[in-house]
Amino acid sequence: MIVVECGLKKDLIINLLTSYKGELSFSHISTEGMIMKFEVTGGSDDLAVSIAKKLIKADEIGRILYVNVRVAL
Amino acid sequence: MEKFNIWMESKFVPIAAKIGSEKHLIAIRDAFIAMMPITMAGAIAVLLNVLVRDIPSTEWVNQPGIPAAFSWLISINGNVWWGTNAMFALVLVFALGYNLSKAYDVNPLSGGLVAFASYITTVPAATAALGGWGYVAWSYTNGTAIFTAMFVGFVSTLIFAKLMKSGFTIKLPDTVPPAVGKAFTAIIPGTISIFTFGVLTYLLTTYAKSDLYTIISTYVQQPFMGLSQGLPAVIIMTFFVQLFWFFGLHGSNILGPALDGIYGPALTMNTAAFQLKEKLPFLWTRGSFDAYAWMGGAGCTLALVIAILWLSKREEQRVVAKLSLPMGVFNINEPVMFGIPVVLSPIYFIPFIVIAPLLVTIAYLVTAVGLVPPVALAVPWIVPPVLYAFLATGGSLAAALLALFNLALATLIWAFFVKLANKV
Structure with a gap:
């Protein structure tokens, strides 16, 4: 499971990750305040963190958001 | 705060995205x-x-x-x-x-x-x-x-x-x-x-x-x-970077062209003058922000980490601060920004917005009167605070002391709000 922390545009981030069609897939588990949790299938959490960061930074709005992506503790 | 967030998302973020893109x-x-x-x-x-x-x-x-x-x-x-x-x-x-x-x-x-x-x-x-x-x-x-x-x-x-x-x-x-x-x-x-x-x-x-x-x-x-060297310009720039970070926007990405395009050349020109042992042409450069205000990251969050470890009675904040300290020393502040959290926190809004402009004002004035030399050398941003100021000014002890003073002052201001947070 990975955690994405962001104060704004949470719907956009959820959409970016859950619509990703690649080597692994993200499914949105929960959103609590700034914390969004995603279950990862088809790959490691470390790889998922890397992909999630790239997906967010590649987006026009995503790249201006202050985002922290990490493996869930 | 919720209404403001909605306004930010619908009105401001698209504009910021256009600037950022x-x-x-x-x-x-x-x-x-x-x-x-x-x-x-x-x-x-x-x-x-x-x-x-x-x-x-x-x-x-x-x-x-x-x-x-x-x-x-x-x-x-x-x-x-x-x-x-x-x-x-x-x-x-x-x-x-x-x-x-x-x-x-x-x-x-x-x-x-x-x-x-x-x-x-x-x-x-x-x-x-x-x-x-x-x-x-x-x-x-x-x-x-x-x-x-x-x-x-x-x-x-x-x-x-x-x-x-x-x-x-x-x-x-x-x-x-x-x-x-x-x-x-x-x-x-x-x-x-x-x-x-x-x-x-x-x-x-x-x-x-x-x-x-x-x-x-x-x-x-x-x-x-x-124009960029005036104190108002320096304060306004610092204020907006702080404001963007606080509301969950990437301040450096949005204002990067201004920060790097205006204050970066000033740093480069100071470096050239420094090498030739000439008078440094610019009082405030790109590295000045990092040397004196953004210690531990934007908002001088290393001071917040210290203040929490010093005074906080909230166990969850102390745990986050302990985990954040090693990274904060190297100016990485995502763990504390999202872990406390500082982003969108009503309690920490005022110090996060106010401290950095205050610190740049102090550093600017102290530099202007000649007590410390202007920042002249590019230093990797992960160099710990105080040492950063020492190296960026070509080995000025006075600059290191100024950075230390700013860090202590920021800690005191953060401490007031940490004590407030204890009561929430």
Whole structure:
């Protein structure tokens, strides 16, 4: 499971990750305040963190958001 | 707060996204980022000379044997500085041409080379001081020529890219190898771009009895940089970076072109003056923010971590602070920003917004009265606070003490709000 922390545009981030069609897939588990949790299938959490960061930074709005992506503790 | 968030998302974020995605601004920002290996190599060379030449030569160390023993290293550093900082404008014009061409989706290598050649086209091939033909004064290649390099890099690449896009090119059959085809395609746009600056330079030297560098330096660079050096400009810039970070926007990405495009050149010009032991031309540079205000990250969050460990009675905040401290020392503050959290926190809004502008004000005034030298050297942003100020000012103990004072002051202000948070 990975955690994405962001104060704004949470719907956009959820959409970016859950619509990703690649080597692994993200499914949105929960959103609590700034914390969004995603279950990862088809790959490691470390790889998922890397992909999630790239997906967010590649987006026009995503790249201006202050985002922290990490493996869930 | 919720209503404000909705307003931010619907009204402000789209505007910020447009600014953050503006390809010309991104090209400037990426050009400066791409130059990091060059600027860092130059900065390391200057820093090493500070350690083995300048500090041992000061009155309080007074060890003339050290510079003598390291004369070989001082020479190597001089060579590296000559190839990096002294050629800053040339590197910038290529990097800008490359990145802007990439943004316009035309051959970036050709774009970079055309920008480079266009810039050299504007540089006088001889000066009265040199008394001959074929020389280039290094003032045209170093940091003082940044604005001219940016102007030429921009305009030449725009001409090149627009002509490439318009199809005003030589077209070769598909059987021609791609590398040859790309070079031929770039011939007409590149030639027109370079000739434009050839003509402009001729007009300026013939009728204005001047050159592009002198004109831009006098009528654009100096007034513009002067404006950016005022305390209000420094405070406003700091305030907006803080505001963006607090509301969950990437302050550096949005304001990067302004920070790097205005205060970056000031740092480079200070570096050049520092190397030559001349008076530093700029009071406030890109590194000044990191040296005196953004210690541990934006908002001086290292001070927050210290304040929490000192006074917080909230166990969850203490755990986050303990985990964040090792990273905070190296100016990484995501764990504390999202872990406490500081982002969008009503309690921490005031200190996060106020502390950094206060710290830059103190540092600016102390620098202005001459108690500490201006920041002159580029230092990697992960260098711990206080040491950062020491190195960035070429080994000034006063600068290190100022950074320490600012850190202590920020800790006291954060501490007040940490105690408030204890009651929530």
